[in-house]
Amino acid sequence: MAVEKIIGTETEFGIAARTTQGFDPVGNSILLINSHEPIQSIKAIWDYAGENPLLDARGFEVSGERERPSQQDNRAINKVLLNGGRLYVDGAHPEYSSPEVTNARDLVRYEKAGERILEGSRQAANRLLPPDGQLYMYKNNTDGKGNSYGCHENYLMARAVPFEKIIEGLTPFLVTRQIFAGAGKVGAENQTEPVEYQISQRGDFFEAWIGLDTMAKRPIINTRDEPHADEEKYRRLHVIVGDSNMSEFATYLKVGTTAIVLSMVEDGWIRKDLALEDPVRAIKEISHDVTCRRKVRLKRGVELSGVEIQREYLDLAWTYYQGREAAPQVLDILEKWTWVLDKLAEDPWQLQRHLDWVIKMELIRSYMERRKVGFEDQRISMLDLQYHDIRLEKGLYYVLERQGLVEQIVTEAEIADAVAFPPPDTRAYFRGTCLRKYRDQIYGASWSSLLFDVGEAAVKKIPMAEPTRGTRKLVQEILDRSETVTELLDNLTG
């Protein structure tokens, strides 16, 4: 029986300065996340104790350095957020992790909240920087020169499902979902076949089918086994193959359909043989064809297009929910998925309000037509980059949004709420609400624990191994009647 799909995403942002002189991406990223009130005043550290990104889901541990920064460094590169999420510096990028949510619509809300939080931080940092050092941030996945940074999705799954079943059931879906989830890109990278424009930002960078790496030889199926939860009961599937989306509609559909497919995998519902002959080749073949008609070869010899493979999953999903209770949102996702695949089969151009890769392609096409320029003009590469600029007044996605030219899923008021408050229905509620109420006594946090400083030599740790607990329904009453942390701990343990 499929478990509730608790979902979260981690997004790395591109960072640049007006001029390159004196620009240090690490130092500037640290400045960025330490400049903005109220985030600046949060002193909680990130608790790395339960983390081990070197465990492989196939059952072995890889040797390597685990991340354990000093307390001072820890504070400088980590900010636990009031919405239950996390802002940090990962290598040379600012990164935002959304809090855990229970559904795709909330994921859209909290992902957009992350953009707003980083934009506030960017503006605050820029007040401290000289004109030439002014910072820019991009929610994309490549610099166009062969360097990629990620947008990782995380889905809670039942531990009992063999990992091989996940690999088998999920691969054809992940390879093909880019036809609606891709963010579009001018040109090709990483020694792939030259192309003017392609569907995915990331497709060119995938060189392996299955593996533990995320930075080199990137695999379509990532095997990191770090559940951040009760490991007997759960695994956290770490999906690294997707693009960062600006479009709310694309984010909603990407995460919503993936969660549905994973539930089907858990319940043994993928009863079709869709195995691809060469997933690594297929992901690029599909990305490099904006007509969405190119067929890829299956192991059993037939050839199907991305739309046709997605329709196989869609048909399975409609029958899966025939005998099951489905939330209204699940039905909405199934209907949008159906509609989008129909439009892609007719003519992808019809989705110029909905999907990032089509919105951006249409913008570039209109620009080239009116300014009589081609793909070689640097303004086209600038359009490709600035589409992902997170500034509401200058990011090109936001110019289109302001003009009513893109389809939205949530309101700006809902996003503002997601900046300040955690989702009510996961353990993120307990994390975010404690941080708001007992800010100075939160010593540290991780996904699966909260550390309280009660003025004693040792900090008190509250484990949160169950992502579906710590919800408003379960803990609001206790939080309301606990004036102090000591009272809270007494009430929790008493």
Next chain:
Amino acid sequence: MSEQERKQKRPKDTPKGDEAQAKASVAERGKKLKERMDEIIDEIDEVLEENSEEFVRNYVQRGGE
């Protein structure tokens, strides 16, 4: 839901009514959209980063993840 039912749920084609009128309104909508797009491209030129060439060339990131 069966394949048959799912197909029925899909949006139906517009019924054949006054085709001439429909075509005229499509042409008008197309014209309006074109004017609107002209304005938007002008706005894009206003916000587009100056020195595109240098900006794009200098945009180099360290690989992440």
